[in-house]
Amino acid sequence: MNDVPWRLVCTDCGTSYPGLESRYRCDCFGTLDVNHDFRRFRLPSLSVLDARLASRTPIDRSGVWRFREFILPLPTEHIVTRREGNTNLYDAPSVARYTGVEQLFLKHEGENPTGSFVDRGMSVAMSVARQLGATRVACASTGNTSASMASYAAVAGMRAFAFVPEGQITDAKLSQTLAFGAKVIRVAGTFDTIMTLVEDFCESERITLVNALNPFRIEGQKAIGWELMQDLDWEVPDWLVLPGGNLGNASAIYKSLQEMYDLGLLHRLPRFAVIQPEGANSLYKAFLTADSLVPIPTPTTLLSAIRIGNPVCWKKGLRAVHATDGVVEEVSDQETFDAKAIVDKAGIGAESTACTTIAGVKKLVDGGVIESHERVCCILTGHILKEHDSVLAYHHATMPNITAHFANTPILADASIQAIKRATDS
Known part of the structure; x- marks a missing residue:
């Protein structure tokens, strides 16, 4: 084997x-x-990969397994897929104007089956688990990983255990995890504490761990890079901007682009910008000091999906930044929620965590790091419906310590033509 x-x-x-x-x-x-x-x-040519877009073969219809020779060449019978990937790349002129660049693209990984980028990695991790005869999988999660694991475990016929930090997972993500059938264990503590606990638990109980620590998760998330380049007709952008949580995406997408470059499929690499919230910015500090990462014991940010103080993939993530002459930047929750309001108003919408990228581009343009003429691609990691509670709180101006600069507050009107006219004219 x-x-x-x-x-x-x-x-x-x-x-x-x-x-x-x-x-x-x-x-x-x-x-x-x-x-x-x-x-x-023998590896397929780019023209063969492009031709697979028109295929009706199930694995070709997946935005992961369409690139299988470069992702992981597994026997077809072991592949667990929900036809993940195939997410849209949006040209977003109104968002570009907000950030100060002329051309901005948004690769929306929230359009995956369970609403986040995790589905690509989960498809590969679960497929390897199936090949190895696993029957149980587990993860620590702030919500997106647990929802994805629960769905793919259900498809694969495996039992799933999700360990989540009590009070730090949105109702929408918890609902998905429960609905797909995973057993949810709510643990008092931070994500980082639970991650260490679950890693030890999986080892002692011989359960397959499907967090980003699993190297096959990274291989699946490499497909974001492959599909992005296919969307761009294999033309490399100047900048690739990602949120920085556990740093699996930065690791994976860099790995895919570096492999393409080494194979002669790309002529250069984009510069990477990893964006972290100010209250969970351990990679940012390591980047500034050129030192080892110092974990943050209790990260503080409203962005629950990246409320992570000790990212397991930090060395791989920093490797991506250094290898591409990139940067790590921090943004406030205020900057992020204002950026989210702009993305949402553009008709695209995304989870707040995803919008650190937009806030980061704006800050890097204002600081002269990204030039206005450069071509920028941002990765939106999650769907707007992943956290409807924060959307409502922002637009009702009830979010703690956040000023809703772009609030779209609902208007209460009496049931009369005059009242409705006043409301619509206001």
Whole structure:
């Protein structure tokens, strides 16, 4: 079973392990990369990948498995898919004007089956779990990972256990997780505390962990990079801007673009900008000091999806930034929710966490880091319906410590033509 065209390689010490060995860390405790040997089989051309867009074959209809030779060449019978991916790339002129750039694209990963980017990674992690004969999966989650895991476990016929920080997951995300059938365990503590606990629990109980620590999650999320380049007709943008939480996306998308470059499919790489909230900015501080990451014990931000003080993929994420001459920036919750209001008003809509990217672009343009003529792509990681409570709070101007600069407050009117006219004219 381990005669596969990839190895698991430690990002710290370089130790190599068999490709399907059931582990998430090196013996030195470093995280693992999936290193492919692309010489072992014939790779499809870009024209073949483009032709698959018109295919009716189920795996070709997936925005992950359409690129399977570059993601993970698994036997078809093991693949667990909900035809994830195939998300829209929006040209957003009104959002571009807000940020100060001339051309801004929004890759909306909230249009995946369960409403977030996680579905791409979950498809691959669950497929590998199926190939290895797993029957149980688990995750620590602030909501998006648990919802995705629950859905894909249901499709695969596996039991799923979601460990969530009590009081720190939105009702919408919790509802998804429950509806798809996962057993939810609410734990007092931060995401980081629970992540450590669940990692130990999975090891002791021989349960498959499907957080971003699982290297096959990263391989699935690489497909964001592949599909983005296909959307752009394989023309590289100047900047790629992402939210910074557990840093799986920064790790994955950089890995995909670097592999494309190494294979001669791209002529250059975009610069990466990773954006973190001020109250959960451990990578930002590490970037500024050129030092190791110092965990934040109790991160404080309204952005629950990235309320993470000790991201497990921080070394991979920082590697992406340094390798592309990129930056890490921080933004306030105020800047993020104002940016979200702009994205929502453009008719696109996104989870607040996703809109750190827009706030970050604006800040980087104002600071002269991104130039107005440069071509910028932002990754929107989640759907607007992931947190309807914060949308209502913003527009009702009831959000703690946030001034609703772009509020669209509902108007109460009597049941008369005159009252309705006054309301519509106001």
